[in-house]
Every structure is written in C-alpha cells, then in structure tokens.
Amino acid sequence: MTRLRRPSWLPIDPYIVLLLGTVGLAALLPARGTAADVTSGASTAAIAFLFFLYGARLSTGEALDGLRHWRLHLTVLICTFVIFPVFGLAARGLVPVLLTQPLYQGLLFLTLVPSTIQSSIAFTSIARGNVPAAICAGSFSSLAGIVLTPLLAAGLLGGDAVGFSTDSLVKIVLQLLVPFLAGQLLRRWIGTFVTRHKKVLGLVDRGSILLVVYTAFSEGMNQGIWHQVSPLRLAALLGVEAVLLAVMLVLTWYGAKALGFGRADRIAVQFAGSKKSLASGLPMASVLFGAQASLAVLPLMLFHQMQLMVCAVIAKRRSHDPEAAEGAPREQGDAPEGSAADPVQGQPHSRVLR
Numbered sequence: 646m647t648r649l650r651r652p653s654w655l656p657i658d659p660y661i662v663l664l665l666g667t668v669g670l671a672a673l674l675p676a677r678g679t680a681a682d683v684t685s686g687a688s689t690a691a692i693a694f695l696f697f698l699y700g701a702r703l704s705t706g707e708a709l710d711g712l713r714h715w716r717l718h719l720t721v722l723i724c725t726f727v728i729f730p731v732f733g734l735a736a737r738g739l740v741p742v743l744l745t746q747p748l749y750q751g752l753l754f755l756t757l758v759p760s761t762i763q764s765s766i767a768f769t770s771i772a773r774g775n776v777p778a779a780i781c782a783g784s785f786s787s788l789a790g791i792v793l794t795p796l797l798a799a800g801l802l803g804g805d806a807v808g809f810s811t812d813s814l815v816k817i818v819l820q821l822l823v824p825f826l827a828g829q830l831l832r833r834w835i836g837t838f839v840t841r842h843k844k845v846l847g848l849v850d851r852g853s854i855l856l857v858v859y860t861a862f863s864e865g866m867n868q869g870i871w872h873q874v875s876p877l878r879l880a881a882l883l884g885v886e887a888v889l890l891a892v893m894l895v896l897t898w899y900g901a902k903a904l905g906f907g908r909a910d911r912i913a914v915q916f917a918g919s920k921k922s923l924a925s926g927l928p929m930a931s932v933l934f935g936a937q938a939s940l941a942v943l944p945l946m947l948f949h950q951m952q953l954m955v956c957a958v959i960a961k962r963r964s965h966d967p968e969a970a971e972g973a974p975r976e977q978g979d980a981p982e983g984s985a986a987d988p989v990q991g992q993p994h995s996r997v998l999r
Contacts, residue, residue, distance in 0.1 A: 671862035691853035700828020724918035729756040751944040758926035759790025772963030774912025782917040865939025
C-alpha cells in the first residue's frame with residue numbers, strides 16, 4: 646500500500662489543519678447539553694487510555710536505569726518547572742500592552758505544563774542524540790507534572806484564576822497517573838503488543854487531543870468568551886511565544902554544554918527541556934479552568950505547533966553535524982514507525998503529538 650506523503654511545497658503539518666478544523670467545528674457546531682456531556686466523557690476516557698498505553702509501553706527497567714543519568718533528568722526538570730515558569734512570570738509585564746489578562750494566564754499556564762514524550766524521543770533520534778535519556782526525561786517530566794503543574798498553577802495563577810482544590814488534583818491523578826500506573830502493572834502481558842502496534846498509540850494520541858480541543862472550545866463558544874481575543878492580540882501572542890521558544894532552545898543547548906554534557910546528551914536536554922506537552926496540558930486545563938479552558942489552552946496549542954515545526958528543522962540540521970557520526974546512533978523503534986516528524990524522511994510531523 647502506497648504511503649501518503651505531504652507535498653514538498655506544503656509548509657503546514659496536516660495535523661495543524663486538523664486542529665484548526667476542530668476549532669472551526671466547535672465554533673460552528675459547539676457541543677451543547679447531552680452532546681457536551683458525551684464529548685466531555687469521551688475526551689476524558691481517551692486521555693486516560695492514552696496514558697494507559699504510555700504506561701504499558703515504557704519499560705520499568707529502562708526507567709530505573711535512566712535514574713543513573715540523574716543530572717540530565719534534573720536539568721530537564723529545572724528547565725521545565727523552574728526556568729519556563731520564571732519567563733512566564735516575566736511576561737506579566739506585557740499586560741495589557743501586548744496581551745490581555747486571560748491570554749497571559751494561558752501563557753503562564755503553558756510554562757507550567759510538563760515536557761513531551763513522543764516528540765522528544767523522535768527529534769532526539771533524528772538528531773542522533775541520546776534516545777534512552779530522552780525517553781526517561783520525557784516520562785519523568787510527565788509524571789512529575791501530574792502533581793507539580795496543578796500546584797504551580799494554584800500558586801502562581803491563584804486559586805481564583807484556576808479552580809484548584811484537592812478534588813481537582815485527585816481528578817488529574819485519576820485521569821493521568823492511575824492509568825499510567827495501570828499500564829505499568831499490565832505491561833508484562835500487553836507491553837509487547839503495544840510496542841509492536843505503535844499506530845494504535847498514534848491514533849489514540851491524535852484522537853484524544855482533537856476530542857479535548859473540541860470539548861474545550863465548544864465550552865468556550867457556549868460561554869461566549871471569544872470576543873476577548875482579537876487578531877492583533879493573537880499576532881502578539883505568537884510573537885511572544887516565538888521569543889520564548891527561541892530563548893529556551895538556546896538556553897538548553899548552551900546551558901547543557903556549560904554543565905559538561907556531551908553532544909548526545911545536549912540534544913536530549915534541548916528537545917526534552919524546551920517543549921511542552923499538549924496531551925498533558927489539555928486535560929489539566931479542562932479541570933483547572935473549567936469554562937475558561939479554551940482561552941487557557943490557546944497559547945499552549947499555538948506553542949505546541951510552533952515547537953514541532955522549529956524542532957523538526959533543528960533535528961534535521963543536527964543529524965548532518967560532522968560530530969553526528971560520533972554521537973549515539975538512532976535506535977530502531979524509538980521514533981514512531983514511518984514517523985511523520987522525521988524531516989529526514991520527508992514526512993510531516995503529525996505522528997509526533999506530544
């Protein structure tokens with residue numbers, strides 16, 4: 646069967662088109678009443694199933710071995726949950742000149758979200774970096790974020806801005822951590838099946854994100870909050886996020902060098918420490934922000950797509966570095982099969998979602 650390829654002249658990831666189409670669908674046909682309850686339940690179940698699959702896929706032994714590289718993982722965690730939030734707090738000075746208060750809150754929330762797993766692995770693999778380190782760093786960040794993100798959001802955004810409570814933390818743990826641990830427990834029996842059927846993981850990943858986006862933006866339409874965003878504000882938000890991404894990419898690359906990491910480890914630090922997870926952030930925002938979730942996740946959605954496109958270019962260039970041959974070789978099966986994120990193969994990155 647012939648695999649469909651993105652035309653070389655098309656600069657847009659097809660998955661971005663799907664995301665935009667989902668937002669458009671929510672604007673034209675928002676889910677209301679019973680339909681809203683059904684879509685909300687379906688999106689919650691899909692995200693839980695996604696984290697169950699990730700738990701089943703991650704080797705417990707590999708994760709424990711990764712603890713030996715604690716300096717790298719600590720560096721990624723500091724980038725994700727300390728440096729990013731500091732820049733988010735600094736952006737407060739852009740209100741109201743460039744950003745509205747709701748958009749700033751969304752931007753600050755974006756800086757509190759954990760790192761990605763799939764895209765960190767795929768881009769590190771493409772750039773011939775330390776893939777096992779990227780796997781562990783992304784996984785540790787996602788697990789830590791289940792607790793740290795809502796706590797940081799409550800502390801930095803305030804209890805009034807986010808509906809933080811013990812119940813909200815319990816909801817996030819039940820939706821993300823419990824399924825992940827269940828996958829770990831059942832990995833002995835289903836791990837091989839999940840690893841061999843990566844397409845299932847990709848479909849659940851994409852589908853769950855689209856469901857959560859549709860649910861959040863439908864709720865925003867029902868609450869009539871979209872009059873708060875103008876095209877000029879959106880352009881300003883994109884500019885601020887472009888600067889944020891550029892600063893984090895430079896800081897993780899040269900900061901890792903200053904800390905004495907080798908090339909392969911620097912690649913893992915850069916890709917795991919500069920990105921934010923849409924799959925983790927969306928369900929957390931839905932729980933914490935309620936009806937305001939659509940505006941809260943807008944900065945995260947924009948940043949997510951920007952990081953994929955920029956990191957795809959960086960990963961391709963890193964793969965051609967003269968020292969790449971001396972770095973860690975790309976490991977078979979670490980990047981998604983036929984990864985659409987692999988610019989070396991000329992594929993779009995719609996398979997790299999998180």
